[in-house]
Amino acid sequence: MNESVIIAPISESLNTFLSSSEYSKVFIITDNQTKKHCYPHLKAVLPGHSVVTVPSGESNKSLLTCEKIWDAMTKEGLDRHALVINVGGGVIGDMGGFCAAVYKRGIDFIQVPTTLLSQVDASVGGKLGIDFQGFKNHLGVFNLPERVLIDPVFLKTLPEREIRSGFAEIIKHCLIADAAKWHEIRQNDFEEQNWTDLIAHSVKIKQSVVDQDPTEKGLRKILNFGHTLGHAVETCFLNKPASQRLYHGEAIAVGMIMESYLSFSRKMIDQQTLTNIEEFLFATYGKVNIESEDIEEIIALTRQDKKNKGNEVRFSLLKGAGQCDFDIVVSASEMRKSIAYYLG
Numbered sequence: 041m042n043e044s045v046i047i048a049p050i051s052e053s054l055n056t057f058l059s060s061s062e063y064s065k066v067f068i069i070t071d072n073q074t075k076k077h078c079y080p081h082l083k084a085v086l087p088g089h090s091v092v093t094v095p096s097g098e099s100n101k102s103l104l105t106c107e108k109i110w111d112a113m114t115k116e117g118l119d120r121h122a123l124v125i126n127v128g129g130g131v132i133g134d135m136g137g138f139c140a141a142v143y144k145r146g147i148d149f150i151q152v153p154t155t156l157l158s159q160v161d162a163s164v165g166g167k168l169g170i171d172f173q174g175f176k177n178h179l180g181v182f183n184l185p186e187r188v189l190i191d192p193v194f195l196k197t198l199p200e201r202e203i204r205s206g207f208a209e210i211i212k213h214c215l216i217a218d219a220a221k222w223h224e225i226r227q228n229d230f231e232e233q234n235w236t237d238l239i240a241h242s243v244k245i246k247q248s249v250v251d252q253d254p255t256e257k258g259l260r261k262i263l264n265f266g267h268t269l270g271h272a273v274e275t276c277f278l279n280k281p282a283s284q285r286l287y288h289g290e291a292i293a294v295g296m297i298m299e300s301y302l303s304f305s306r307k308m309i310d311q312q313t314l315t316n317i318e319e320f321l322f323a324t325y326g327k328v329n330i331e332s333e334d335i336e337e338i339i340a341l342t343r344q345d346k347k348n349k350g351n352e353v354r355f356s357l358l359k360g361a362g363q364c365d366f367d368i369v370v371s372a373s374e375m376r377k378s379i380a381y382y383l384g
């Protein structure tokens with residue numbers, strides 16, 4: 041079963057939802073950015089409500105922040121008939137959803153994703169959680185929100201680098217599931233992309249995949265295309281000076297080039313498809329400066345991937361543009377070649 045996603049001006053979609061429901065209280069979770077930029081869009085249509093604001097950023101997606109949220113919920117006297125509204129990117133959505141899912145054994149919540157990444161990816165699919173002791177999304181649950189209310193207006197205040205980062209997940213959705221849409225987006229410059237249309241398209245693809253495999257036993261792994269080497273690159277760069285840190289989507293763009301090369305080397309895609317992918321991704325994201333001493337670390341880091349089984353590193357690889365296969369075991373020497381290919 042899918043969550044119900046509505047793409048519309050937030051005042052309208054929220055009004056419609058609230059007028060047909062009877063909650064004892066409405067409790068909003070924001071971070072300091074979304075409190076300033078996004079909450080004002082909701083405030084006008086909300087009756088009495090309370091707001092908790094937590095510091096923004098992945099480092100705050102923690103048990104400590106959850107405690108602050110649960111503390112505020114308790115002080116506000118939220119009962120089991122209250123509604124939580126998460127207003128923010130993936131950090132607030134994952135953490136606020138987790139807080140709602142366990143508060144008094146679970147109360148209703150709505151996702152109002154405000155970054156492109158959370159609109160096309162994080163807010164859909166029911167994964168909620170927080171980081172723990174340095175492990176990403178280590179604690180969490182699967183649970184669906186009452187609604188996902190998406191309003192592209194929020195992108196107006198989102199820094200361009202965040203939009204570009206979210207775009208990588210849109211590109212991924214096209215590459216794994218819709219060749220025609222892939223050819224459409226690759227003809228356009230970044231500035232010309234139609235975000236409203238692309239958000240709706242991505243949500244549809246993610247929902248259809250998740251619907252067939254909600255708890256990632258098989259097919260859902262295709263959503264991880266670009267993420268095995270991409271995550272490894274992202275993690276490797278965490279130890280570099282702040283000026284070299286990569287946003288998630290930037291690392292996934294690197295991963296998609298390397299994993300397209302792997303798909304090509306396994307004869308799953310042809311030369312032209314590989315060329316199209318790398319040209320578009322290099323034009324959109326540039327080339328990341330991976331040093332020769334990073335290479336073995338990146339390969340070692342792929343062992344941490346959640347898709348692995350035993351000692352094998354398993355990839356989701358393209359089979360033609362618009363299709364993807366999963367559980368493909370790739371050796372370290374093949375990975376080495378794909379990194380060398382990326383570096384040119």
Ligand code: NAD
Pocket residue numbers: 071072073074077078096097098101128129130131132134154155157158161162163164165166167168177194195196197198199202
């Ligand atoms: P984020 O939530 O940290 O948001 C990025 C930054 O943008 C933050 O500083 C935030 O305050 C700011 N911001 C948000 N909306 C804004 C707006 N409209 N205007 C101005 N600033 C705004 O990051 P993200 O990229 O949205 O999400 C990343 C998180 O999502 C990670 O923790 C990741 O694990 C999670 N995620 C979850 C899933 C899932 O299936 N649940 C999928 C993908 C990613």
Ligand code: MG
Pocket residue numbers: 161209267288292
């Ligand atoms: Mg991702």
